[in-house]
Amino acid sequence: MHRFRLVPMTAVALAAAVLLTACGTNGGAGSNGTITLNVNLFGNFGYKDLYAQYEKDHPNIKIQEHTAAYNDHHRDLATHLAAGSGAGDIEGIDTGFIAQMRERGNLFADLGTDRQSQYLDWKWKASLTKDGKQIAYGTDVGGLAICYRRDLFEKAGMPTDRDQVSAAWHSGWDKYIEFGKQYAQKAPTGSAFFDGGGQLFNAIIGQASTGYYSEDNTIVVGTNPEVRAAWDLSVQAIQSNLSAKLIGSSQEWNNGFAKDQFATIACPAWMMTKIKDQSKQAAGKWDVAEVPAGGGNWGGSYLAVPKQGKHIEEAKALAAWLTAPEQQAKVFTQQGNLPSIPSLYDKPEIAQYKDPFFNNAPVGQLFTAAAKQLKPQYQGPRAGDIQTTIRDALVRIEQGKQSPDDSWKQMVGDVGRLAK
Structure with a gap:
């Protein structure tokens, strides 16, 4: 889950x-x-x-x-x-x-x-x-989709129909970021486009053919172009001021739902339960669109x-x-x-x-279609810890503590030490 x-x-x-x-x-x-x-x-x-x-x-x-x-x-x-x-x-x-x-x-x-x-x-x-x-x-x-707040989109003058929203970013994450920039221009006060860079990265890398490991259990984070591409997209979104800078499952993240601090969230199927638990006041205001670029698992x-x-x-x-x-x-x-x-x-x-x-989003149709497309990604023994390390590196960028290049270099070094 x-x-x-x-x-x-x-x-x-x-x-x-x-x-x-x-x-x-x-x-x-x-x-x-x-x-x-x-x-x-x-x-x-x-x-x-x-x-x-x-x-x-x-x-x-x-x-x-x-x-x-x-x-x-x-x-x-x-x-x-x-x-x-x-x-x-x-x-x-x-x-x-x-x-x-x-x-x-x-x-x-x-x-x-x-x-x-x-x-x-x-x-x-x-x-x-x-x-x-x-x-x-x-x-x-997991499967993947994007859950979004229809009411916040409407206040920002953005389309709210799930088919229109899906079509707007269907071709890839760059279109999702572009949509976010438009949202940010007229967003309600205090509302970012998405919750946090670590969660965004998880969804993007979940679509990669190879993640953190090769199938012989070699960590390939520093050399895998798909990891770097997911990193660059996440950094681009952060530097475009689209992130609410929240860490998933933290108390601040939980509070962010109630405070309307973000309008979209990368949404594997299990995320719907978290949204329901933390966002009871917004029942009926959430909706579900297709994930950019299609497929993937988190x-x-x-x-x-x-x-x-x-x-x-x-x-x-x-x-x-x-x-x-x-x-x-x-x-x-x-x-x-x-x-x-x-x-x-x-x-x-x-x-x-x-x-x-x-x-009344057709979540059965959305997520079963995603599951049928799903191409499993090999998970090595320290995958969870590597995910943490990358998340922490993106948080440093969000908090202004490091430049993207310096944070990347530190992250690759930190991941390398996990293999020892």
Whole structure:
């Protein structure tokens, strides 16, 4: 699912983890025989109603969800894996960290191959160890679109119809930036065109054929022209004063929704849940347009079962049920998280779904079309940390602390040290 890179998980932190006291989230059986399963997630996976249904169908199971910030969650998971205790019965893992966790496959329960045929091939393989062990069930994929505020566009004299908006920047990100410059000329006071450079970069690089790694796990950030092109476009947008200079998933970013601080946001399917959670006052004012240049992916998540849990078989059963086709379909229509099971894409309840929060935008059509175009990008073991490093470099430019050239040079050096 969702998916902002905040602070790297360093080898030092992992080594130190064994000295830490585990937080003890694993639950035992109660005096009445009830088994408590702890599910550790980041953000809103849309499972609240599903938990209630599962508990009704399984009276001996009690589910407790623990939600932490993106960075805190993945850092804690790494810490608990290294310490040998403290992890939940089920752990959510973002696509940016699945390769890192896959390399620690011996610490997770093997979920088997029974469901392989259900999944997008690349999604299944992303959580598969070299020796064929499946460590996690895919929950969702990102896809890409642009979510925008119709009311802010109208105040700035810009087109608001989603087809017209899509057409305005269909050919590429340079047209998106051009549209933003026009918006900025008459934008409502305090409203930037987009939320922040790091988020914009994530969407652009999500369309690249090669991202941060070659398939032999060599980091290619400094030499990959597609990374440089995404960087240059993001810098161009920043230097055109189109950014609200907000860091994704920060409290300031959350507040930015309520304060109307930006009119557009790069919008993988899971972003719709974040918008709904943080922008309740703007229901019906949001809409969804096609992403510039078409295609691409940003984010998507997995559910894994650490071996250290006390109720591994029960946790495996719950993880399988939460990610089953029926549940993935329900989560999409209730929250917007796009299923990673392609057989759902042509079902009427998915393909024809329109979301009233987003002005009845045909989000089913938009995101399933994006998913069908999606060409997976190889993700290496430090992809999440690299994303953080690039985000931080763009923040330095936004805050006026470094020139684009100096920030690029520092970023390439910082990324290079992640490989050591």
